[in-house]
Amino acid sequence: MQIIHSIDEMQCLSEKLRKGGSKIGFVPTMGYLHKGHLSLVDLLKEQTDTVILSIFVNPIQFGKGEDLEKYPIDLDGDMKLCQERGVDIVFIPEGVEMYRKGHSTLIQEEKVSQGLCGKTRPSHFQGVTTICAKLFNICQPHTVALGQKDAQQVVVLKRMILDLNFPIEVVVGDIFRENDGLAMSSRNSYLTSEQRRDALFINRSLRAGQELVGQGVLNGETIMQAVISTLRQAKSIRLDYVEVVDRNTMEPKQEIIPNQSMIVLAVWIDKVRLIDNLIL
Numbered sequence: 002m003q004i005i006h007s008i009d010e011m012q013c014l015s016e017k018l019r020k021g022g023s024k025i026g027f028v029p030t031m032g033y034l035h036k037g038h039l040s041l042v043d044l045l046k047e048q049t050d051t052v053i054l055s056i057f058v059n060p061i062q063f064g065k066g067e068d069l070e071k072y073p074i075d076l077d078g079d080m081k082l083c084q085e086r087g088v089d090i091v092f093i094p095e096g097v098e099m100y101r102k103g104h105s106t107l108i109q110e111e112k113v114s115q116g117l118c119g120k121t122r123p124s125h126f127q128g129v130t131t132i133c134a135k136l137f138n139i140c141q142p143h144t145v146a147l148g149q150k151d152a153q154q155v156v157v158l159k160r161m162i163l164d165l166n167f168p169i170e171v172v173v174g175d176i177f178r179e180n181d182g183l184a185m186s187s188r189n190s191y192l193t194s195e196q197r198r199d200a201l202f203i204n205r206s207l208r209a210g211q212e213l214v215g216q217g218v219l220n221g222e223t224i225m226q227a228v229i230s231t232l233r234q235a236k237s238i239r240l241d242y243v244e245v246v247d248r249n250t251m252e253p254k255q256e257i258i259p260n261q262s263m264i265v266l267a268v269w270i271d272k273v274r275l276i277d278n279l280i281l
């Protein structure tokens with residue numbers, strides 16, 4: 002496994018790999034890897050010849066007062082997991098090189114990024130699209146693997162890839178959950194044991210919505226209310242949003258269309274913001 006820090010070195014190697022006919026798979030991450038990230042590596046190992054995984058805590062996708070300063074880091078643990086999983090190249094750029102003095106270009110997706118998480122975190126997706134465009138230009142992947150847990154991010158990035166003509170295919174990995182149903186996230190590490198117990202209501206609430214759909218209820222508002230009332234049973238949970246949306250566009254929908262509609266939600270547990278979703 003190769004570990005590369007320099008942007009030039011990474012870009013030269015990607016060019017060389019492409020010229021040599023190697024199909025490049027790429028997993029962008031902010032590190033503190035869990036099974037969800039590793040399942041994306043597995044997906045790419047099946048479909049590509051060289052798997053690159055990047056680790057970069059991207060400052061410009063965090064808003065003021067968010068958790069940039071305390072975002073969990075465990076580079077040694079991450080390297081061990083990457084090695085065990087068969088990642089070929091880990092790319093760990095430096096912030097000062099990624100955003101050189103005078104950096105003044107940002108990429109803004111204007112539609113999908115505006116609602117849901119984009120309302121609470123107004124500059125977040127601009128930061129995500131900007132860093133991903135840069136990483137795509139550096140790592141030059143044929144295929145990118147993204148996790149379904151960040152459902153809106155997936156749709157925003159697919160839109161950017163299409164709109165900006167990146168010759169990249171996107172594969173989406175399922176949400177990975179702990180045994181008790183909590184979706185895996187680097188941010189789960191912030192939770193106290195009591196908060197973690199309350200966090201179980203997130204998945205429980207999504208399943209309450211799904212159960213109604215199973216009983217034939219197809220009204221989006223009724224589903225949302227069932228989700229909200231389950232979440233309200235947890236003392237420490239504050240709602241950011243709950244919506245029923247089209248999974249391909251993230252537009253809110255009144256009527257459930259099976260396999261096309263999705264419940265998406267974001268909640269606060271004290272200062273920890275968690276997101277989750279379920280395709281109905």
Ligand code: PAF
Pocket residue numbers: 029030031057059062129132133151154
């Ligand atoms: O999902 C993430 O971890 C980040 O948003 C990403 C895609 C690595 C960009 O920084």
